[in-house]
Amino acid sequence: MKQLFLMAAAMVAGMQMHAQENVTPYIELQQMPRLVKIMPAPPAFDSPEFANDVVRFGWGKQQRQNPERVALAIADAEWDNHAKLFLQWKDAFGLEISETGTPEIWKLMEKGLATTDPMRKEPKSYYQRQRPFERFDDAMPSHEEADLRGEGSYPSGHSLRGWTISLLLAQIAPARAEEIFSRGWDYCNSRVIVGAHWQSDVDASRTAASIGFCALQGSRDFREQMQLAQWEYSVKTGKADADAEKQYAKHVKRTKDALAKAAKRARQKSR
Numbered sequence: 058m059k060q061l062f063l064m065a066a067a068m069v070a071g072m073q074m075h076a077q078e079n080v081t082p083y084i085e086l087q088q089m090p091r092l093v094k095i096m097p098a099p100p101a102f103d104s105p106e107f108a109n110d111v112v113r114f115g116w117g118k119q120q121r122q123n124p125e126r127v128a129l130a131i132a133d134a135e136w137d138n139h140a141k142l143f144l145q146w147k148d149a150f151g152l153e154i155s156e157t158g159t160p161e162i163w164k165l166m167e168k169g170l171a172t173t174d175p176m177r178k179e180p181k182s183y184y185q186r187q188r189p190f191e192r193f194d195d196a197m198p199s200h201e202e203a204d205l206r207g208e209g210s211y212p213s214g215h216s217l218r219g220w221t222i223s224l225l226l227a228q229i230a231p232a233r234a235e236e237i238f239s240r241g242w243d244y245c246n247s248r249v250i251v252g253a254h255w256q257s258d259v260d261a262s263r264t265a266a267s268i269g270f271c272a273l274q275g276s277r278d279f280r281e282q283m284q285l286a287q288w289e290y291s292v293k294t295g296k297a298d299a300d301a302e303k304q305y306a307k308h309v310k311r312t313k314d315a316l317a318k319a320a321k322r323a324r325q326k327s328r
Contacts, residue, residue, distance in 0.1 A: 082172035083276040089172070090268050092180045092212070099186045099211040100257050113256035114189050117249040127198055130247035134199040134215070139167065143222070149240035150226050151233055152293055159293060161285040161308075166225060168282070173221045173269035174214065177262075181209030190252035199251040213254040216262035217269070219244035224270040229286050230294075 100106035121127045135141045143154040143166060156163045188210040190197050197205075223241030227234040245263065248254040273279045288305040291297035297305070 080167045080171040082175075083168055083273055083279040084172050086175045089176055089272055092176055092265050092268070093183050095268060096180070096212070096261055096264060099184055099255075099261070106257060107255075110189075110255040110257050113249055114193070114252070117189075117246075117252060118195075120250045121198055127250065129243070130250040131199045133219070133244050133247035134201055134251060134253070136215070139170075142218075145244065146222060146226055146237065146240055149233065149236040150230060151236075152230075152290060159289055161282065161289040162229065165229075165279075165282045165286040166222065169225050169273060169279070170218060170221060172273060172276075172279075173266065174218055176265060176269055177212055177214040177217050180212060181214070183209075184211050185209045186211040186255075186258070188253060189249075189255055193252075195252050197252050199253070201251070201253060205253060210254055211258045212262040212265050213245070213248050213258040214262075215248050216245040216254065216259045217266045220263045220266035221269060224266060228283060229290050 100110060120130070132141075133145060135145075140155060143163075147153045152159065152162075154162050154166065186209050188205060188208075189195065190202065191206060196202075219241050223237050223244075227237045230237070245259045248259055249256055285305070285308060288297065288301045288308070291301045292305050
């Protein structure tokens, strides 16, 4: 019976694969908290805080001598491909996230990031902080120089995204929180290692992600989708209780029926 249930869920996921080309946020950007009104300005170049940034830049350069760590930092630089991005948390989360295999978790993550990612744009433009690789004329191992040159460094967009991912996944699977946040911490530090960001950029982004995450909790659509994602996680990892499995099965059936009706209407309309 459980096998049939999982097969049905996979079939529904396949039908959903290309249903949502344009991801809409849970909350529009103009309704989100403005980071320039909340967080302090980045450290001045003659401040003690910036001295720490320089020390951490040196730490990042040292980390590049470790082939495994620099390879991870380069992989962490992925931006456009969400499948590759989410794969970075597979071991920590205990489950691979994909559009077809975990459609409800995928939807939550896509819409969640569509909500929080844009928060970085205003402070980046406002402060126009010079990036480490530019200030020190340093070659980046992640080969992002062309895309990042001239773009504001504060806060770190990758780090905001990585910490948001960690917050969302820890809400889905609280029992895996230690592993998830440990991976998120390393992900953020990868931006220092490749020279894309100062440590203070990364630190500010963890705060920014927490602000965005709190805002998400006020969205009813987000809360409902989080429930679906939690049910899906429990089912996929074999930890679902009877109620969670029943509720998720009902949702899968409703989704399948809705897609079938939509397909039927489309066929009738095309005749």
